[in-house]
Amino acid sequence: AQSVSQHNHHVILSEAASLELGCNYSYGGTVNLFWYVQYPGQHLQLLLKYFSGDPLVKGIKGFEAEFIKSKFSFNLRKPSVQWSDTAEYFCAVGRNDMRFGAGTRLTVKP
Amino acid sequence: DAGVIQSPRHEVTEMGQEVTLRCKPISGHDYLFWYRQTMMRGLELLIYFNNNVPIDDSGMPEDRFSAKMPNASFSTLKIQPSEPRDSAVYFCASSPDRRGHNEQFFGPGTRLTVL
Numbered sequence: 001a002q003s004v005s006q007h008n009h010h011v012i013l014s015e016a017a018s019l020e021l022g023c024n025y026s027y028g029g030t031v032n033l034f035w036y037v038q039y040p041g042q043h044l045q046l047l048l049k050y051f052s053g054d055p056l057v058k059g060i061k062g063f064e065a066e067f068i069k070s071k072f073s074f075n076l077r078k079p080s081v082q083w084s085d086t087a088e089y090f091c092a093v094g095r096n097d098m099r100f101g102a103g104t105r106l107t108v109k110p
Numbered sequence: 111d112a113g114v115i116q117s118p119r120h121e122v123t124e125m126g127q128e129v130t131l132r133c134k135p136i137s138g139h140d141y142l143f144w145y146r147q148t149m150m151r152g153l154e155l156l157i158y159f160n161n162n163v164p165i166d167d168s169g170m171p172e173d174r175f176s177a178k179m180p181n182a183s184f185s186t187l188k189i190q191p192s193e194p195r196d197s198a199v200y201f202c203a204s205s206p207d208r209r210g211h212n213e214q215f216f217g218p219g220t221r222l223t224v225l
Contacts (some may be wrong), residue, residue, distance in 0.1 A: 032212065043201060044153075044216040090153060095212055097166060098143075100153040 002027040004093050006101035013081050014109050021076040021104050023065075023091030033074040034092040035065055038103075044090065050074065061085070083110045114217035116202050122223045128190040131220045134183055135204030143203040143214060144177055144187050153201075159185065160207070192224045 005024045013019060025031070032051050036044040048059025055067040065076045074091060086108045091101040115134040123129055135142045143158040157167040162179045170177070174193070179185040189196055199221050203214040 034213070036216075043218045044203075046213055046215075049213055097158075098155065098212075098214065100155075102152040 002094055002097070002099050004091050004099050004101035006089075006091055006104050008104045009102070010105045010107070012107045012109065015083055016080050017108075019076070019078040019081050019085075019106070021089055021091075021106070023074045023076065023101060024072050025074065025091070025093040026072060027093050030095075031093055032095055033065075033067060034098075035059065035063070035074075035076050036090045036092060036100075037087045038090065039087045047076070047089075081106070081108045083108045114202055114204050114215055116200075116217040116220050118220060119218060120221045120223075122225065123192055124225050125193055126191045127224075128188065129192045129196075129222060129224075131187040131200050131202075131222070133185045133187070133202030133217060135185070135202070136206075136215055137183065138206065139204035139215070140207040141205040141212065141214075142179060142185050143205070144185070145201040145203065146198045147201060147219070148198045156187070189222075192222075194224045197222055197224050 003026050007022045034049045035047040037047050038044050047063050048057050048065055050057045050067045058064045063078050065074055067074050088103045088105050090103045092098050117132045141160050144156040145153055147153045156169045157177045158165055159179045175189055177187045199219045201219045202217045205212045205214045
C-alpha cells in the first residue's frame with residue numbers, strides 16, 4: 001500500500017531564509033508526485049507536480065522539488081521564503097488513489 | 111471555469127441529524143473525489159468516482175456515510191446519523207483523465223460541525 005511521510009510537522013523561518021520540506025513515499029508502480037499548499041482558511045492548491053522526465057521540477061511562486069528515485073523522496077525547496085508563504089504544505093503521491101502526507105505547517109516570521 | 115463548487119460552505123447541526131454535502135466538479139473532469147480533513151487524521155480520501163461510478167470507497171469510515179454521483183455534474187456525500195466525531199472539513203476534488211496524469215483540483219470545502 002502506498003504511503004507518504006512528511007517528517008517536519010511545523011517549521012518556523014524568518015523571511016529570506018531557505019526552505020526544504022522533506023517528503024518520502026512508498027508506492028508500487030509508476031509514481032506521480034505532487035506538492036499542494038493550503039493557505040489559512042483556503043482550499044488546497046497545486047504547487048508543482050512530477051510525472052516523468054527531469055527530476056527537478058519547478059512550480060509556482062519560486063518553489064521547486066527534486067525527485068530522487070533511489071531515496072523515494074520528493075523534497076520541496078525554496079531559496080528565500082516570504083511572509084506570504086505561511087501555509088500548510090502537503091506532499092501527495094499516487095494516481096487516482098492519491099495519498100497525502102500529514103502536512104507541514106510553515107510559519108514565516110516577517 | 112468556476113472551479114469545483116461545494117455547498118454549503120459551513121454546516122452546523124446536532125448529533126443524530128442527517129447532513130448532505132454537495133459538489134459540482136469542473137466540467138469535463140471524469141474523476142471526482144471526496145476527502146475529509148481533521149487535525150488528528152490529516153487529509154483522508156473517502157471515496158472517488160470515475161464517470162459517475164464509485165471506484166474505491168474503502169476510505170468511507172462506516173455505514174453512516176454514503177456518496178452518490180447521479181450525473182457528471184453533481185455529487186453528494188451524506189452522513190446519517192451524524193455524530194460529533196464527524197466534525198471536519200470535507201473537500202471535493204475533480205480531475206481530468208489525461209493518460210493517468212491526474213492533477214486534482216480542490217473545492218473550497220465544507221466545514222461541518224456536529225454538536
